[in-house]
Amino acid sequence: xxxxxxxxxxxxxxxxxxxxGNGSTQSISSVGFQPDWTWIKSRSEAVAHVVFDSVxxxxxxxxxxxxxxxxxxxxxxxxxGFLSSFNSDGFSVSQGTSSPNQADYVNKSSQTYAxxxxxxxxxxxxxxxxxxxxxVSANTTSGFSIVSYTGTGSNATIGHGLNSVPxxxxxxxxxxxxxxxxxxxxxxxxxxxxxxxxxxxxxSSSSTAWVTTPTSSVFSIGTxxxxxxxGNDFIAYCFAEKKGFSKFGSYIGNGNADxxxxxxxxxxxxxxxxxxxxxxxxxxxDSTRDxxxxxxxxxxxxxxxDAEFTKNVDILSNGVKLRDTTSDANASGVTYIxxxxxxxxxxxxxxxxxxxx
Numbered sequence: 563x564x565x566x567x568x569x570x571x572x573x574x575x576x577x578x579x580x581x582x583g584n585g586s587t588q589s590i591s592s593v594g595f596q597p598d599w600t601w602i603k604s605r606s607e608a609v610a611h612v613v614f615d616s617v618x619x620x621x622x623x624x625x626x627x628x629x630x631x632x633x634x635x636x637x638x639x640x641x642x643g644f645l646s647s648f649n650s651d652g653f654s655v656s657q658g659t660s661s662p663n664q665a666d667y668v669n670k671s672s673q674t675y676a677x678x679x680x681x682x683x684x685x686x687x688x689x690x691x692x693x694x695x696x697x698v699s700a701n702t703t704s705g706f707s708i709v710s711y712t713g714t715g716s717n718a719t720i721g722h723g724l725n726s727v728p729x730x731x732x733x734x735x736x737x738x739x740x741x742x743x744x745x746x747x748x749x750x751x752x753x754x755x756x757x758x759x760x761x762x763x764x765x766s767s768s769s770t771a772w773v774t775t776p777t778s779s780v781f782s783i784g785t786x787x788x789x790x791x792x793g794n795d796f797i798a799y800c801f802a803e804k805k806g807f808s809k810f811g812s813y814i815g816n817g818n819a820d821x822x823x824x825x826x827x828x829x830x831x832x833x834x835x836x837x838x839x840x841x842x843x844x845x846x847x848d849s850t851r852d853x854x855x856x857x858x859x860x861x862x863x864x865x866x867x868d869a870e871f872t873k874n875v876d877i878l879s880n881g882v883k884l885r886d887t888t889s890d891a892n893a894s895g896v897t898y899i900x901x902x903x904x905x906x907x908x909x910x911x912x913x914x915x916x917x918x919x
Contacts, residue, residue: 569806572904575704576807578831578850580605585657585671587666594650598682598699598708599799600645600653601628603862605674605851605870609665610637613899614645617686617699617708618736618797620653621646625667626734626797629760629865631741634797643668653677676851676862678832682708691721692780698723705802715792717773726791726802728776729810730901732759735787737794745788747772747888748899750812750838753782757838757899760865765838801901810839817894821876821884824900829879831905834864839897842890849877849905 573594578645581590596786598616612625622644623635626685630637634785642651643658643666654667657663668675682699689698694714700707707723713735722728729749735742751757753775756768769886770784781800783789789796803810809826815837816822824835829849836844844864849858859875862868882902 567581568802569761570603570830572807572828575701575706576831576903577679578848579652579677579679580850581675581677582745583655583657583666583669583671583673583675585653585666585669587646587651587656588669589649589654590677591649591652594648595678595679595681596684597653597679598648598650598684599680599706600648601678602655602674602717604646604665604667604670605676605860605862607665607670607673608867608869609642609667610791610867611864612637612645612667613710614653615797615799616648616682616684617697617710620644620648626736628744629863631743631760633738633741634736636739636741639664642666642907643670652680654738654804674697676848678848680704680706682706689721689723690823692719694718694720696721700724702726703804704807705804707800708886709798709800711796711798713787713790713792713794713796715785715790717782717784718790719742719782720798721780722776722798722800723798724802725778727778727779728800730802731772731776731781731798731803733783733789733798735789735791735794735796738787738791741823742788745771745774745786748783748901749775749810750899751783756786757836759844762841762843778823807904810900812899815884815892815894815896815898817887817892819887821886821892823872823883824902825881826881826902826904828902828904829906830877830882830902833877833882833900833902835891835898835900837889837893837896837898840889842893845873847875847877848874849883
């Protein structure tokens, strides 16, 4: 089984980096590349998730909070800490001006953090493929792009720069002072359904968010204000599936402790899943926070500020085995969607198989 375009080494495009806050400033290195999108969450405290990207730029008041509705910089990053720069092998973080008793998002002394890092292109380009001109940082090898655009309030198309069809699009209004939800497109749901990253809601029918299935050049948006508020600036994170690196699909829970197996075709480095036919939290796992399979893995909720907790999951050489009967992961007959990125392919281009942990 051959993997092309350098995806024998997925860590060139995605990597999880753990660190401990020092209460001041510090550089987080050994990511392996200069990230374009960094998602940070405290493992030890119940505080918001924060994401930063190179298209909008690093620095104070540039955070977005995936578990909340705040606009860009609307959750007081300067008070709670921020990502101050993207570096050649990682990023730098600064503690905010909050008092010691207040939570710090990225660098509170002695608190532990997880960061998930994706590589786009380290550059931006104007894209005129759609009816709205966008600014794009795209990596066609790994199938990831960051897209900035301004809404018109009318049905429109947006160029994403991937040269392949996105399976996932996560869009956020950067300007809405009243707050707005994170719209989440998943190919398993299709363009006539929507689900929200910051909520536990099941998916619902919609004809105004994602109008039609994306193409290899554009995605289509309707009149929904969460994706197309007239005059407001938006950011979208787009993912196209790449063999040996990423997998986006769905599964049905069996309600059994010997739970569903989710085949990815690689050893997952990161996985997030969500029930779509019932309410439930977005569950986040990675292979870095716990490197052994003992029937449990540390989890975080993408839609919540909760500190790290434990779920019954095993990360295998070719997928994930659920050993949990809860509604968030494996309720009987419930449909779930997932997104996964590789630590290593199941079989590399040299024919070397990946072993289980």
